[in-house]
Amino acid sequence: MINDTDILAYASGSSLDEEKQLSTENGKSLDGTVFEEYDTGFTADMLKGDVNNAFGIITTGFEPLEVTESGSKIAGYITTEHRSQVRLGTYVIVPYEDEHLFARIWKLQYQQQFEVDDATEIHSRRMLRSNTTAELDYKYLAYLDPICILYEQEPGNADSLMRRMADRIPRPNTPILPVTEKLKIQTGLNIPREGIFLGHLSVGGELVHTHASPPTVPYYLRNDYSMGDPLIFRHMLVCGSTGTGKTFLTKNILRQFMSEENMYQVRDNGEGVKKNRMPCLVIMDPQDEYSQLLEDNPELVSSDEHNMNSESVMFGGVPSTKTFVAKVDGHNYNGRSRAEQAEFTIPFEMVRNNSWLIAAAGLTELQGIALELLLEDYFRRPGTHTYNGFIEHIDDAGVRGTYVDNGKVHESSYDGIVRKVKNQAFRRVFDQPATPITEMLADIFKAGQVCVFPTEYISNSRIRDLITLTLMTIVVDNKLSTSGAALVKETPIILVLDEAHRYLAKGSGEHSKRIISKFADAARQGRKEGLGLFLITQDPQDIDETVFKQVNSRVILNLSNDAAISAMKVKKEYEKRIPYLKKGQMIIQSPDNSDVVEITGLSKCVVKHI
Secondary structure: OHHHHHHHHHHHHHOOHHHHHHHEEEOOEOOOOOOOOOOOOOOOHHHHHHHHHHOOEEEOOOOOEEOOOOEEEEEEEOOOOHHHHOOOOEEEEEEEEEEEEEEEEEEEEEEOOOOOOOOOOOHHHHHHHHHOOOHEEEEEEEEEEEEEEEEEEOOOOHHHHHOOOOOOOOOOOOOEEEEOOOOHHHHHOOOOOOEEEEEEEEEEEEEEEOOOOOOEOOOOOOOOOOOOOOOHHHOOEEEEOOOOHHHHHHHHHHOEEEEEEEEEEEEOOOOOOOEEOOOEEEEEOOOHHHHHOOOOOOOOOOHOOOOHHHHOOOOOOOOOEEEEEOEEEEEEOOOOOOEEEEEEEOOOHHHHHOOOOOOOOOOOOOHHHHHHHHHHHHHHHHOOOOHHHHHHHHHHHHHHHHHHHHHHHHHHHHHHHHHOOOOOOHHHEEOOOEHHHOOOOOOOOHHHHHHHHOOOOOOOOHHHHHHHHHHHHHHHHHHOOOOHHOOOOOOOEEEEEEHHHHHOEOOOHHHHHHHHHHHHHHHHHHHHHHEEEEEEEEEEEEOOHHHHHHEEEEOOOOOHHHOOOOOOOOOOOHOOOOHHOOOEEEEEOOOOOOOOOEEOOOOOOOOOOO
């Protein structure tokens, strides 16, 4: 009886003399039957010795081979010695004479080798007492999902490897080979060969290994202008349940942007030409963790650094990290940051063009319209405009009578505005004894600087939200407005927003709609203005769809919420994996960068992380 190894050797053609000696004598089989020799079309040179590691062969024993524009049916027989190595999602190649089919395994199946009824009481009792089943008693089938055809644009030049749609059908008995060349995997999955490092390609949590050194396959986010703008300016989302490592991963990703060689093009308003500048990271930090980007990770050893250098992974602290602390009456920042600190306050003058900064008190739509009128009239008055001055203004009985008696504002609306806007939280944050943030733009928006705005030290959630929304407004307004500050417009900015669902949630009120509208514009126009949104959330389903649809690159960690998983809209085969992703594992959905893939992040943080 010919075993699996003999069949595989025959199918590959890797040792024709040995095959003939085994199978024939003078053109006859061992039992004397004459048969016509079958030419598979392959030689040992074509397969480069990989046949010894082949998983199995393409077969037509159960279903016909089929490739159509709408789908395919390609099955392969997996030999007994390789069955434990094959998993759902495993990437394989099937050689043609001069090209390769690059595919992934999407279905595994056992079929009986011999006709037997194993669904009987007698058989089940026999197997429970003594299971003598052998792997050879069953046929192990793997069904392939063609991804593309790999070919060399310049024959003989491996660097010219390209891909096209799967438009050829593999021949029966062709070997199914593991992918051992890094370039073939990167080309097959359309992964850039350089860019912003996110992690290593994996399948089912196990890293994909090749014959290269290091053997892992790095996954990069496209970060050049070869095919349009760098993808960070088409925005990025990191989502995962609590405890899945979002902050750890985000630190590793953000550090990659702060290379001295990483430059982006911005338009100089004065000269009308494009200049190359390093980005400025502006991080809204609700847990006081990102200031650690300043410090090296003491746990990194020389072998870690060697591997990172070999894959162009940036590591080590960013010396230009700076912490900006909002001055809030009754709240002092005593956080973990060792970076240089600067205090700021929010001037009430900012409310002149952003009434919704105090509309967060929960005004109705009619009250919001009335508040706009009150603010407009107040800011027309000469002199300094402060929060306390505005409260005194609307508290004045004469002012109230002017609006109510003349029918400009309904009595109940006016009283509701006064009651809601006259809030102790606003009194603690506006016009504090510190430098107004509007006068610190040159200190904040510096190319190559990491600007961290912690809010963890503030117990009042309304104040935290006010500070975050103020910073978001400064960035967006200056970037999108033709009259925006030149130093902001001429600096590439990556705005990192943790707990993004708090600020970009689907809202029904006028206040929420205005915020969403502002950031939808930012998401649409950020690409050409050098503004990238980096959103972090555990509730992606709560982010407004107008903003969510503009996010091109989505990093999905473990999610257990069905609504959150459904909101990501990934392929079914990947959607089912999401609840089972372990810490460090993630699904990458970035259609302008690569096919949907699973990757595993670094096991150590590239900067300090506690």
